[in-house]
Amino acid sequence: MSRFDWLSEYLARLEDDHLIARHGDNRALAPAHRLELDAEDWGPAGRIAAAMGLRHAGVWADPLGPGPMESDTEIEGPAIRVQACLEQGGDYLILQTLVSQARPVLGSHTPAYPGVDRLERHAQDLTGVRFLRHPDERRWTRHQAWSADDYPLRADFPIEGRSAGRTPADVDYPFTRIQGSGVYEIPVGPVHAGIIEPGHFRFQAAGEDVLRLEERLGYVHRGIEKIAVGRDPQGLIRLAGRVSGDSTVAYAWAAAQAMERAAGCAPPPRATSLRALLAERERIANHLGDIGAICNDVGFAFAHVQCARLREQWQRRSAALFGHRLMMDTLVPGGVAYGLSETGFRELRLDHAALHKTIEPLFDVIDDHPSLDDRLIGTGILAQADARALGCTGYVGKASGLDFDVRRDSPYAPYDQVRVEVPEETAGDVAARVRVRMKEVRASLWMLDRLLDALPEGEIAVPFPRPEEGAMGLGLIEGWRGEILCFVRFAEEGRIARYFPRDPSWFTWPALERLIHGNIVPDFPVCNKSVNGSYAGVDL
Amino acid sequence: MLFSEPRQAEGSWVSSPSRLAITLPYYYETRFSMFRILKQSLRTGVVTEAAPSHNDAELERLGIEVRRHIDARFGGSLAIRQVDAGSCNGCELEIHALNNPFYDVERFGIHFVASPRHADVLLVTGPVSRHMETALRRTWRATPSPKFVIAAGSCACDGGEIGVSYASCGTIENVIPVDVKIPGCPPSPVDLLKGLLGALEIDR
Ligand code: SF4
Numbered sequence: 001m002s003r004f005d006w007l008s009e010y011l012a013r014l015e016d017d018h019l020i021a022r023h024g025d026n027r028a029l030a031p032a033h034r035l036e037l038d039a040e041d042w043g044p045a046g047r048i049a050a051a052m053g054l055r056h057a058g059v060w061a062d063p064l065g066p067g068p069m070e071s072d073t074e075i076e077g078p079a080i081r082v083q084a085c086l087e088q089g090g091d092y093l094i095l096q097t098l099v100s101q102a103r104p105v106l107g108s109h110t111p112a113y114p115g116v117d118r119l120e121r122h123a124q125d126l127t128g129v130r131f132l133r134h135p136d137e138r139r140w141t142r143h144q145a146w147s148a149d150d151y152p153l154r155a156d157f158p159i160e161g162r163s164a165g166r167t168p169a170d171v172d173y174p175f176t177r178i179q180g181s182g183v184y185e186i187p188v189g190p191v192h193a194g195i196i197e198p199g200h201f202r203f204q205a206a207g208e209d210v211l212r213l214e215e216r217l218g219y220v221h222r223g224i225e226k227i228a229v230g231r232d233p234q235g236l237i238r239l240a241g242r243v244s245g246d247s248t249v250a251y252a253w254a255a256a257q258a259m260e261r262a263a264g265c266a267p268p269p270r271a272t273s274l275r276a277l278l279a280e281r282e283r284i285a286n287h288l289g290d291i292g293a294i295c296n297d298v299g300f301a302f303a304h305v306q307c308a309r310l311r312e313q314w315q316r317r318s319a320a321l322f323g324h325r326l327m328m329d330t331l332v333p334g335g336v337a338y339g340l341s342e343t344g345f346r347e348l349r350l351d352h353a354a355l356h357k358t359i360e361p362l363f364d365v366i367d368d369h370p371s372l373d374d375r376l377i378g379t380g381i382l383a384q385a386d387a388r389a390l391g392c393t394g395y396v397g398k399a400s401g402l403d404f405d406v407r408r409d410s411p412y413a414p415y416d417q418v419r420v421e422v423p424e425e426t427a428g429d430v431a432a433r434v435r436v437r438m439k440e441v442r443a444s445l446w447m448l449d450r451l452l453d454a455l456p457e458g459e460i461a462v463p464f465p466r467p468e469e470g471a472m473g474l475g476l477i478e479g480w481r482g483e484i485l486c487f488v489r490f491a492e493e494g495r496i497a498r499y500f501p502r503d504p505s506w507f508t509w510p511a512l513e514r515l516i517h518g519n520i521v522p523d524f525p526v527c528n529k530s531v532n533g534s535y536a537g538v539d540l
Numbered sequence: 541m542l543f544s545e546p547r548q549a550e551g552s553w554v555s556s557p558s559r560l561a562i563t564l565p566y567y568y569e570t571r572f573s574m575f576r577i578l579k580q581s582l583r584t585g586v587v588t589e590a591a592p593s594h595n596d597a598e599l600e601r602l603g604i605e606v607r608r609h610i611d612a613r614f615g616g617s618l619a620i621r622q623v624d625a626g627s628c629n630g631c632e633l634e635i636h637a638l639n640n641p642f643y644d645v646e647r648f649g650i651h652f653v654a655s656p657r658h659a660d661v662l663l664v665t666g667p668v669s670r671h672m673e674t675a676l677r678r679t680w681r682a683t684p685s686p687k688f689v690i691a692a693g694s695c696a697c698d699g700g701e702i703g704v705s706y707a708s709c710g711t712i713e714n715v716i717p718v719d720v721k722i723p724g725c726p727p728s729p730v731d732l733l734k735g736l737l738g739a740l741e742i743d744r
Contacts, residue, residue, distance in 0.1 A: 145670035145707055152706055161706025167670040169678075190675050193654035195622045195635050198672055219671045220626045223707030242701050245630025245726070289636070302577050308640035309587055315637070325728060326630055365576050536628045539669075 004091045006052065007033060013048045014041075021045070024096065029474045030261060031410060032085065032092035039097050042082070043107015043133065046095075049086050050112035055391050055404075057085040057092070058485055058502040059109060059119050061127040063101065065155040065497075075100045078155070080127055082106060084116075085474075085485060090409030092476065099129060101154065108134035115390035115507045118538070126153045126225065141218045141539065143170035152226050159226055178204040178212055186521065190219045197535035201524075208520040213513045220539040228499035229491075233259050233333040233464055236496050240486070241328050243501050244537035249275070249282040250479030251501060252331040254486035257412065259333055262473030262488055263465050269456035271335035272413040277348075277451050278327050278336070280444040283480040284355075285314050285326075287437040290532055294434055295366065297526035298375040303366050310358060317351055335461025345452060352449055359445075363438045376431035380527035382515040383428060390514075391507045394482020395440065396531055399425045399432035406478040418450045428515075430530040440480075466494040481505060481534065503537030588644045617649035618736065621659035621683065625676045625715075626708060627666030631693040631726040635663065643729050650736055656682040661739065664716075665726075667695040667702040668709040680716045690739060691718045692732060694725040701725075 014021050019041040024034030037045055049056070062081045078101040086093045099106060108131035110117045120131045121140035128151040139148070145167050146152060152161075177185075183206050190198035200216040228239055240255035241248040253275050260267060267275075292307025315325040321344045322330050323337075330337050340348075366372060382392070387400035397404060403424040407415040423439035425432035467473075467490040475486035482504030491497035512531045516524060622635055638645045645651070653659050656679045668676055680689070691712040694700035704710035712718050722735035 143671040157706070159705050161670075166677075167673045167709075169674040170671070190672065191623055191656075191679050195624075195632050195652060197624050197627070197629055197632065198675065219675070220624070220666065220669050221671050221707050222626055222667065222669050222702045223705045226707070227702065227705055239701050242628040242630070242725075245628035246633060248630065289633070302581065305641055306580065306584065308637075309584065309642065312637060312640045312642050319728075326633065326726070328630070328725065361576060361580055365580065534629065539671075 004033065006054070006088050007091070007093065010049065010052060010054070010093070013052065014045060017044055017048060019044055019048075024094075028472055029094050031476070032094045032474055034094045034096065037095055037097045039099050039106055042095070042097050043109065046084070046107070046109035047112045049095075050109075052088075054086040054088045054093075055388075056109060056113040056116050057087050057391065057483065058506065059084040059116050059123060060487060060500040060502070061104075061123040061129045061153075062487075062489060062498045062500075063127050063151075063154045077102055080104050080129055082123070082129055083487065084109065087404075087410075090404075090406075092410065092474075094474070101128070104129040105132060106130070107132050110134050110136075113389075113391070115392075115510060117510070119502070119506055122540075125151075127151050128154065138174060141221050143173075143218055143221075144168050145221070152223065157226075159223075159229075173216060175202045175214055175216070176212070180206070182206050183211065199535050203521060203524070205521055208522070210516050210519055210521055210524070213516045213524075215509055215513060217509065217535055218539050220536050222536075222540070224501075224540040225499060228496050231496045231499075232494060233263075233496075236488070236499060237331055237333060238329060240499070240501065241331075243540070244503060244534040245326060245328070246286055246534065247282065247479045247481065247484070247503075247537065248326055248328045249278045249330065250477050250484050251486075252329075253279060254475035254477040254479075254484045254501060255488065255499070256331050256333055256475070257477060258473035258475030258486045258488040259467070259490075260464075260473070261475070262471040262490055263333075263467035265334055265462065265465055267335045268459040268462055269414070270339075270458045271460050271462075273451050273455050274336045274338075274340060274460060275331060276414050276418075277340075277448060278322065278330055279477070279479075280448050280451070281314070281318060282327060283444050284441050284448075285311055285318075286480045287441045288314065290529065291366065291434060291437055291441075294376070294430065294526055294529050295372065297529050298372065300369070300372055303362070303372075306362050310355065310362075314351075314355070317347065321347070332461055333464035335459070337461075339460045340455070345455075348448070348452060352445055352452075356442075356445055359438075359441060363442075366434065366438065373431070375523075375526065376434060377427075377429060379430045379523055380515045380519055380530060381427070381429045382511050384426070386514045387428070387511060390511050392482070392504075392511050393507070394478075394480070394504050395433050395436045396504075396508045396511055397482065398423055399436045400428035401426045404483070406476050406483050410476060412476070414451065414454075417454065418447055420447070430526055433530040479504065481508070481532070481537075501537075501540075503534050505533035505535075505538050509533045509538065587641050588647070589642050617651075618661055618739070619651060619653045619659050620661045620663050620736075621653055621656045621679070622663045622665070623656075623676060623679055625664050625666045625672045625696075625712065626669030626702070627693065627695060631665035631696075634726045634729055635665070635692065635732060637729040638732055640729075643733055645733065645736070648737065656680075657684065659683050659687070661688045661690060662716075663690045663692055664712045664718075665691075665693050665696050667699050667704075668712060668715045670707055670709055673709055673715055676712075676715055688720070688739060689716055689718045690720045690722060690735060692722045692727055692735070694723050697721040697723045 022036040125142040186203040189200040198219040204212040241252040288311040292304040295303035384401040405422040408420040421443040469492040485502040489498040699710040
C-alpha cells in the first residue's frame with residue numbers, strides 16, 4: 001500500500017473548504033510532511049482532520065524572536081510559529097502557521113480534539129497564543145509564579161523571572177463544581193500520601209462513587225523549555241534525560257533523533273541498536289515496577305515483592321554495564337556513550353534467559369488469580385471511543401483497542417530491522433492494561449535477544465555536525481508510556497532555540513478523568529497506577 | 541550472575557501441584573494459585589542484603605553533610621514523609637527501591653508515612669519548583685518538631701540541571717532548612733540508606 005494515502009484526500013477536503021495549504025520543505029521535519037496554513041484556516045484545518053479520523057499528536061508554539069524571518073509574510077515585528085502534528089497509519093503531517101506576537105490569535109483545535117485542550121492552554125500560558133473558541137478559558141501550566149500578561153517563552157521574558165519573592169499557592173483556581181444532595185468534594189494533593197509526584201485531584205463523589213474527577217497539574221513546572229534555550233546539543237540531551245526520569249532513555253533518544261535529523265547526522269548502526277537495547281530495558285524495568293505496584297494497590301503483596309526484586313536486579317545490571325541504574329546520560333548526539341563488551345554481551349544473554357524463566361510462572365499467577373481478577377477486571381474502563389478521541393497511545397491506547405506503536409508503524413532504526421509485536425486488548429480496564437504490560441515485557445525481552453543476535457559491529461558514535469541556524473527536527477520515539485514527540489529548532493552556533501518534548505501523558509491524564517467515572521473512590525489509586533501518567537513530563 | 545537461580549527447597553511438597561486435584565473443586569482455583577505463589581516464593585528465597593557500612597568516613601565520601609544536630613532521639617524509629625518538590629521522578633524511583641526486598645528499610649525501623657503530621661523526617665527531592673514552594677513550606681510547618689530535613693538528589697542539593705529560574709527556587713535549602721544532603725542524580729538506594737542511617741545516628 002502506498003504510504004500517506006490519506007494526504008491527498010486531506011488536501012482535497014481543505015480545498016473544498018477554500019483553505020489554502022502550501023507544502024513546506026519536506027526534508028525539514030522528516031519523516032513528517034509539512035503544510036503551511038494561513039492563520040485564519042488553522043481552526044477549520046483541525047476540524048477537517050478530525051472529520052477524517054486523523055490522530056492529533058499535539059500542538060506547540062515557537063516564538064521566533066526578533067531574528068530574521070525565513071518566510072515572506074506580512075507579519076510585522078516578532079512572530080510566533082505554531083505547529084501541530086497529525087498522524088494516521090504511521091504517517092505524520094505537521095501543520096504550521098505564523099501569527100504576530102502582537103496579536104497571536106488562532107482557532108482552537110480543542111472542540112474537535114479534546115486531547116489537545118491542555119496543550120493549547122500550556123502554549124497560551126507560556127507564549128501568549130490565544131486559541132479562540134477553546135471551551136476552557138482557565139490557565140493550565142501557570143499557577144502564581146508569573147503573571148497572566150507575561151509569557152516565559154518569549155525572548156523578552158528574563159529567565160530568572162520578574163519576581164524574586166515567595167510564590168503563593170494557587171488557591172483561586174476555579175474548579176468545576178457539582179451540586180446536589182449528598183454530593184461532596186475530596187481535594188487531594190499537591191503533596192500526596194505516597195512516594196509520588198505532586199499534583200492535585202478534585203473528586204466530586206456521592207457515597208463511594210466518583211461523579212467527577214478534575215486534575216490540576218503544573219506543580220512541577222521547572223521551566224524545561226526555557227532553560228533549554230541556548231544549550232548545546234550535549235547539554236540538551238542531558239536536560240532531556242531529566243524531563244521525566246523514568247523515561248530518561250526515551251527522552252534522550254527523542255531529543256537526539258530530532259537534533260540528528262536537523263543536522264543531517266546519521267548515528268552508526270551499532271549505536272542505534274544499542275539505543276534500542278537501552279530503550280527496551282527501560283520499558284521492561286518500568287513495566288515490572290508498575291505491574292507490581294498495581295498488584296500492591298489491591299493488596300497482593302506477593303507480586304509486588306517479586307516484581308520489585310526483578311526490577312532491582314535489572315537495574316543493577318544496567319548500572320554494571322551502562323554506568324547508571326536508570327541509564328541516564330547513556331546517549332550522546334551522534335551515538336551512545338557506552339559500548340557493549342564481549343562479557344557484557346554474554347551477561348545480558350544470561351539475564352534475558354533468567355528473567356524469561358522467572359516471569360513466566362509469575363505472570364501466570366498475575367494473569368489468573370481470583371483476588372486480582374475481582375479487583376482489576378471491570379475496574380477503570382476506558383472506552384475505545386474515548387481513547388481515540390483523546391489520542392491515547394502506549395499501553396493505555398493498546399488496552400482499549402488502539403494498537404498504534406511508533407516502532408512498528410513509523411519505524412526508526414533499528415526497529416525497521418526487527419519484528420515489533422504490538423499487543424492489543426479491547427476490555428480497556430485495569431486488567432487489560434496489566435495484560436498489555438505483561439505482553440510488552442515478554443515482547444521486549446524477545447526483542448532484546450534479537451537485537452543482540454544482529455548487533456552490528458563498528459563505531460558507537462559519530463561526530464555531531466553543527467546544524468544550520470533555523471534547522472528544525474522532529475523526534476518520534478515509542479517510550480514505555482507511548483509515543484514521545486520532540487521538536488527542536490536551532491539558533492546560531494549550534495545552540496538550541498526551541499525544545500518542546502510532548503509526553504504521551506498529555507493524552508492519558510484526561511483519559512484517567514474519564515475512566516474513573518462511576519468507579520469507587522478507593523479504586524482511584526489502582527486506576528491511577530494502571531495509567532501512570534507522568535507529572536514531570538507534562539508540567540515541563 | 542545477577543539472576544542466579546536461588547536455592548531451591550529440594551523435593552519440596554509444593555513442587556507437586558498434582559496433589560491439589562483432591563481438593564474440593566470450589567476451592568481448586570484459589571488453592572492452585574496459592575501453591576504457585578508459595579512455590580515461587582520458596583524458589584526466590586531471601587534476597588535481603590546486609591546493611592551497608594556507614595561510618596563517618598563513608599558518609600563524608602558520599603558528601604553527606606550534617607548541618608544541624610537534632611536535640612531529641614527518634615527512638616530508633618524514623619517516620620519519613622517524602623515530598624517531591626519538583627523532581628523529574630528519577631529520585632522517587634530510587635526511594636521506592638528502598639522498600640524492595642534487597643534493601644527493605646523497614647527492618648531498620650525506617651518507614652514512609654502518609655502525612656507530615658506523623659513524620660520525624662522530610663525527605664525532599666527535586667529543585668523546589670515555584671509552584672511547589674508554598675506547599676513545601678506548609679508541609680514543613682505541619683511536621684512536628686523536632687524535625688529533620690534530608691535533601692535527596694543533585695537537584696535538591698545544588699539545583700542539578702534545573703537550577704534557579706522563573707520556575708524554580710533551586711535547592712531545598714533556598715526554601716526550608718536542611719540537615720542532611722544526599723547528592724546523586726539520582727542517589728542510589730545504597731546512598732540513600734547510608735544517608736538515612738547516618739541521620740539516625742547523628743545524636744547518638
Ligand atoms: S537529582 Fe536527578 S533524578 Fe533526582 S530529580 Fe534531579 S534530575 Fe531527577
